[in-house]
Structures are given as C-alpha cells and as structure tokens.
Amino acid sequence: MHSAFQRPVLGRLEVGNPASVALVAPAHALADLLVTSPQVEAAALFAHDAEPLGSVGGSDRWAFSAVRAGRTLLENAGEFRGVGEATQVHASLEGGDVFVIGAQRGPGIVAVTAPGQPAGLLFHDLKRCLAAIVEEPR
Numbered sequence: 001m002h003s004a005f006q007r008p009v010l011g012r013l014e015v016g017n018p019a020s021v022a023l024v025a026p027a028h029a030l031a032d033l034l035v036t037s038p039q040v041e042a043a044a045l046f047a048h049d050a051e052p053l054g055s056v057g058g059s060d061r062w063a064f065s066a067v068r069a070g071r072t073l074l075e076n077a078g079e080f081r082g083v084g085e086a087t088q089v090h091a092s093l094e095g096g097d098v099f100v101i102g103a104q105r106g107p108g109i110v111a112v113t114a115p116g117q118p119a120g121l122l123f124h125d126l127k128r129c130l131a132a133i134v135e136e137p138r
Helices: 026-036 060-081 119-133
Strands: 002-006 040-046 052-056 088-093 096-102 108-113
Touching (some): 026 040, 026 052, 040 060, 040 119, 060 096, 088 119, 108 119
Antiparallel strands (some): 002 052, 040 052, 096 108
C-alpha cells in the first residue's frame, strides 16, 4: 500500500545549498526501492529537518513516527559508541528489522523488513534510493 503523503517539494529537495536539486521525486525513488528490495515492508524518506518527504507501505502517521524514530536511532547510536555521527543503523527486533541511513544535516531513509534480512544488500539498496533524490552540491 502506497501512502498518499508527499511533502510539497515540487520534485526538488533542497539540501542546504540552492544548487542541490533532486534527481527524481521521492515517490518514484520509493517505488523503485520496492522493485529492487521486495523484502521492504515500509519505508519513508525524510529531509534534513526530519520532515517526511514520502513513504510507502504505511500510513502518514506511520511515516512521521518512523522518521522521528529513525533520526533518533542515528543520533543516539553515534553518541552511544562515542564515535561521533552515525550514518547507518540496523536494529533487529522480534517483529522485524529497522534500517536507517542518513546524516545529521542531510536527508535520510528509514525502512522496515521481516526479521533476518541480509543487511549489506539492503543498505546498498537504501543508499541507492536516497542518492536518487539528492544531487550532491557542486
């Protein structure tokens, strides 16, 4: 089930620099993610300010909650390990796995899967999804 939620970004994602624009719309990137990673049950892309840009597989309420939880996981993981900023987190829970990729001052993605999914391949697919919506500043 695809969420109808889309932040009005007019196909562009500003990333702290007016020269940075999205390559594809978040909805398109998420649709591609589901094709390449069918194990993803739900996912949400979020902006640098932790506002959801789009989601798939969950309600709008789920997207807001998942984005907050994902951003918190990234922030707390780095602090817990004492290594500075975490850029990716994988949490294995009884009911499934949570994957988060992002940076403190940048956009990110959070996804949930059934338990026991191969983390390496999923992280690769999530990074490709995130890269599809963000062009690096020139």
